Amino acid sequence: MAIFLTKESRVLVQGMTGGEGMKHTRRMLAAGTNVVGGVNPRKAGQRVDFDDRAVPVFGSVADGIGATGADVTVVFVPPPFAGAAVVEAVDAGIALAVVITEGIPVHDSVAFTSYAKKKGTRIVGPNCPGLITPGQSNAGIIPADITRSGRIGLVSKSGTLTYQLMYELRDIGFSTCVGIGGDPVVGTTHIDCLAAFQDDPDTELIVLIGEIGGDAEERAAAYIREHVTKPVVGYIAGFTAPEGRTMGHAGAIVSGSAGTARAKKAALEAVGVKVGNTPTETARLVLDLLDTVREDTVRKDKVREAPHA
Known part of the structure; x- marks a missing residue:
């Protein structure tokens, strides 16, 4: 799906x-x-x-x-x-x-x-790269040849980081990748995508990419705590951004301690989301977590198949 x-x-x-x-x-x-x-x-x-x-x-x-x-x-x-x-x-x-x-x-x-x-x-959107379900349909400007169909769901504010994570995890593949856009006002949020991926039987793990500014990632963390049972891996762009300056996206502005990358990372980690410090580290966390999930699944299947004494 x-x-x-x-x-x-x-x-x-x-x-x-x-x-x-x-x-x-x-x-x-x-x-x-x-x-x-x-x-x-x-x-x-x-x-x-x-x-x-x-x-x-x-x-x-x-x-x-x-x-x-x-x-x-x-x-x-x-x-x-x-x-x-x-x-x-x-x-x-x-x-x-x-x-x-x-x-x-x-x-x-x-x-x-x-x-x-x-x-x-x-x-x-607006100001987004669109979304792609690899092997099925591509609505927007996401390059279609950098990944394949798989079982990871991706939601991202950043177009460039969408592409990078798609490429880094190309051997695993994606169910759907959604670039929601980085403007202060967008029509589809992290939470909307988290809910949809949670309900999608073909999505095994969710990758959430955020960036400095606003509180979307903190709200997503609260939603994950209450509603998401699938593993989630995160990445937040903007750890080195100076306070009070808009960086790229119109929504990426930090005021004091609000909206910082560190605050967002802390909020996600507090609800069990593993957060990478770089895109490559984030991809490695995804691979490690998928291995763990699949090992647990195999172990449970073996327990179910074991003959009763």
Whole structure:
């Protein structure tokens, strides 16, 4: 199985005919994603050739859903217009909107994430790399050739660290990898993904990547304590970041002792999460923990199979 995105997902691309939309639509198609159409009101009725496949362009998300049964949209619309594009998708009844666009004004993000929640649309992003279920579907800009299908679930604020952990653990593989984005306001949180991975029978272990700023990781730790029984391994970026300075992501700002990497690591470790000091150490913790989990499973199976005296 997987979370949020499967081989059955039918994907629209809003902004498909722009430079970034064209490039990443081609990559999504190469990864096996069922891209069923693009959306551009000025080019409705046209078809765009991607190697051996011609993808139709629709004038609206509603038209695309009506013609193809699409249930996912990937948004590559420029920042000033991205909020309206997301609202259009929500109004059309899309189940999942993956908002890749960086630099969307925070008040726009607040408005469309709140609206989407009321209407029942899941937002991933904004300012995110998207999500991938290896071997099934890829919605966004995550490189599809750096890992394979497996039993690790990954949720991350950082796109770059998503890629690195996928590569470091490529021999084990992933059920689904979700880049939730690093802006102060995002539609899908660590907790949302933890809950979904906990319920996914094909996810054996969860990797959680956070970074300085805010309290998302502390809230995730509280959720893990109460609701997650699967092993979780964490990594927090930003141990050397100076206080009071935004580092990269708009959400990565530390005020005093709040939101520091050390505070987040301590909160996670307090609920039993093993936290690496580097991405490579984090990958090693995952491998060690998987070995332990599988040894325990084999031991329990042998006990069940042992003849009774």
